Amino acid sequence: VIDPSGKRATDPSVLIKANYPKLAENALVAKLGISPDDKPMIQKLKGFLSEGARVQLRDIVAADPSVIGTTRNVNILAAANLDSAFKGQIDLSVEEARRKVSDQQIAWMNKLKAEGAMAEHFNSG
Numbered sequence: 001v002i003d004p005s006g007k008r009a010t011d012p013s014v015l016i017k018a019n020y021p022k023l024a025e026n027a028l029v030a031k032l033g034i035s036p037d038d039k040p041m042i043q044k045l046k047g048f049l050s051e052g053a054r055v056q057l058r059d060i061v062a063a064d065p066s067v068i069g070t071t072r073n074v075n076i077l078a079a080a081n082l083d084s085a086f087k088g089q090i091d092l093s094v095e096e097a098r099r100k101v102s103d104q105q106i107a108w109m110n111k112l113k114a115e116g117a118m119a120e121h122f123n124s125g
Contacts, residue, residue: 002061002068015065020057024049024076031117032108044104050077075121082109087120 002018081100112118
């Protein structure tokens with residue numbers, strides 16, 4: 001996803017232009033056990049992660065390109081609405097049509113929380 005053609009040695013801009021949102025999406029799809037072929041379910045993941053995830057991942061790779069091709073755990077910020085739901089700032093008893101997070105997003109959030117893969121941290125940035 002980051003440098004499939006191996007051009008980073010001759011064109012460092014490849015690391016800046018890489019599709020980091022896709023990398024984050026692929027990791028989330030795998031973690032949640034969603035089939036990579038289930039496009040409708042993957043579409044429901046949109047809005048799950050912060051727009052800043054791209055920058056977070058890019059900065060990790062830029063700081064240490066040797067991470068390309070490896071697997072590692074990384075803390076990624078959740079999207080604002082999901083973060084609010086996680087913190088109890090959104091009433092999840094309200095019908096889905098009147099909430100900013102879907103029932104599916106809540107189910108995923110609860111699954112990740114139960115597995116210890118989603119936690120609340122102080123945002124210092």
